[in-house]
Amino acid sequence: MNKKSNNPQVQMVDLKSQYLRIKEEIDNAIAQAINNTQFINGSEVKKFSAELAQYMNCKHVIPCANGTDALQLAMMALELEPGDEVIVPVHTYVATAEVIALLKLTPVFVDVDPNTFNIDITQLEEKVTSKTKAIVPVHLYGQSADMESIMKLAQKHNLYVIEDTAQAIGADYVFSDGKKSKAGTIGQIGCTSFFPSKNLGAYGDGGALFINDDQLAEKLRMVANHGQKTKYYHDIIGCNSRLDTIQAAILRVKLRYLNDYNQQRNKVAEKYDDAFKDVEQLQIPYRADYSTHVFHQYTLKVKNIDRDTFKNELSKEGIPSMIYYPVPLHLQKGYSNYGYKKGDFPISEKLSETVISLPMHTEMEEETQEYIIEKVKKTIG
Numbered sequence: 001m002n003k004k005s006n007n008p009q010v011q012m013v014d015l016k017s018q019y020l021r022i023k024e025e026i027d028n029a030i031a032q033a034i035n036n037t038q039f040i041n042g043s044e045v046k047k048f049s050a051e052l053a054q055y056m057n058c059k060h061v062i063p064c065a066n067g068t069d070a071l072q073l074a075m076m077a078l079e080l081e082p083g084d085e086v087i088v089p090v091h092t093y094v095a096t097a098e099v100i101a102l103l104k105l106t107p108v109f110v111d112v113d114p115n116t117f118n119i120d121i122t123q124l125e126e127k128v129t130s131k132t133k134a135i136v137p138v139h140l141y142g143q144s145a146d147m148e149s150i151m152k153l154a155q156k157h158n159l160y161v162i163e164d165t166a167q168a169i170g171a172d173y174v175f176s177d178g179k180k181s182k183a184g185t186i187g188q189i190g191c192t193s194f195f196p197s198k199n200l201g202a203y204g205d206g207g208a209l210f211i212n213d214d215q216l217a218e219k220l221r222m223v224a225n226h227g228q229k230t231k232y233y234h235d236i237i238g239c240n241s242r243l244d245t246i247q248a249a250i251l252r253v254k255l256r257y258l259n260d261y262n263q264q265r266n267k268v269a270e271k272y273d274d275a276f277k278d279v280e281q282l283q284i285p286y287r288a289d290y291s292t293h294v295f296h297q298y299t300l301k302v303k304n305i306d307r308d309t310f311k312n313e314l315s316k317e318g319i320p321s322m323i324y325y326p327v328p329l330h331l332q333k334g335y336s337n338y339g340y341k342k343g344d345f346p347i348s349e350k351l352s353e354t355v356i357s358l359p360m361h362t363e364m365e366e367e368t369q370e371y372i373i374e375k376v377k378k379t380i381g
C-alpha cells in the first residue's frame with residue numbers, strides 16, 4: 001500500500017470491488033450450483049446460453065471453454081482445411097492467428113486502420129486469392145470493425161466471416177440503413193471470451209459462439225462435444241470444450257449488469273477524453289460512426305514522445321498501464337515461417353510502438369481517475 005494520502009491505490013482492472021458489489025448474488029449462485037452437483041452441463045449452462053442469446057439478439061449461443069477454443073471450433077465447424085487461407089488483422093491478440101496456424105490453415109495478415117485499430121478494409125480485397133476461405137475481423141478494444149464493408153466483400157468472394165468479439169461484447173454495429181446488430185452476430189459465426197477481465201468476465205475461463213444458422217449451430221455443438229450428437233456415437237472428429245456450470249451461474253448474474261458495466265466504462269472513457277483531447281502528445285480513441293464502443297481498453301496513441309519512457313514514468317507515479325500489443329503478429333518469432341518481414345505492415349508496427357492503455361474498469365472512483373489524469377499530464381510535462 002502506498003502511504004501518501006493523496007495517492008489512491010490504482011489498478012488496471014478492479015475485479016475485487018466489482019465482486020463485492022454483487023457478492024450476495026454471486027455467492028448464492030455459486031452455492032446453488034455446488035448444491036446441485038451438476039458440475040458439467042448443469043441447468044445453469046442452458047439458462048445462461050438462452051439469456052445471452054436474447055441479449056445478443058441471435059438464434060443460438062453455444063458456450064465453450066474459452067475464447068481461443070471458440071475461434072478454433074468455428075474454423076473446425078466450417079470445415080476449413082489445411083492450406084486454406086484465412087485473413088486476419090496483424091494488430092490483435094495472438095489467439096486469433098494461433099488457431100489458424102494450429103489447424104494448419106494459412107494466416108494471411110492485413111494491416112489495420114490507424115484510427116479504429118481494426119482491420120483496414122481498403123487493403124482487404126487485394127489479400128483475397130483462390131485459396132481464401134474466411135476473414136476474421138477483430139473488434140479491438142471494444143469497437144466493432146466496419147462489418148458492412150467486410151460482409152459485402154465476403155459475399156462477393158464467397159468467404160466466411162468469423163467475428164472475434166472477445167473485446168467487444170455488447171457493442172452495437174449500426175448499418176447504413178440505421179438497423180443495429182450486436183457485434184459478433186453479423187458474420188456466420190461470432191466468438192467471445194469470458195476471461196475474468198473481459199467486459200463480461202467469469203471467475204475462471206469461458207467462451208461462447210454466436211450463430212444464426214440452425215444447421216451450423218448443430219454442427220458446432222457436435223464439434224465442441226467430441227463430434228457426437230448421441231452419446232458414444234462420434235460422427236465427426238471434434239474436441240472437448242465446455243463452460244463449467246459454476247461459471248455459467250456466475251455469468252448469469254453478471255450478464256444482468258453488462259449494460260451498466262459498459263455504460264460505466266463509457267463514463268470513464270469520456271472523462272479521459274475530456275482531459276486529454278487537447279494534450280498535444282496524446283491522441284484520444286477515435287469513435288467510428290458505425291459502432292458504439294464498450295471500452296474493453298482505453299487506448300491512447302502517443303505523438304512525438306517515447307512511449308516506453310512515458311510508461312515507466314507513469315509506473316513510478318503508481319499508475320499502471322499496458323501495451324496491447326508490443327509486437328505485431330507478423331514479427332512474432334513463432335510466426336516467422338509465414339514469410340513476413342519488418343516493414344510489411346507499417347501502421348501496426350507504428351502502433352506497437354505508440355499505443356498505451358490506461359486503467360479502465362467498472363469500479364473507477366472519480367478521485368482515482370482524477371489522480372490518474374493529473375499524473376498523466378504531469379508526466380508528459
Ligand SMILES: *Cc1c(COP(=O)(O)O)cnc(C)c1O
Binds near residue numbers: 068069093166195206
Ligand atoms: C481474450 C481474447 C481472445 C481469447 O480469449 P481466451 O478466453 O483468453 O482464450 C481472443 N481474441 C481476442 C481479441 C482477445 O482479446
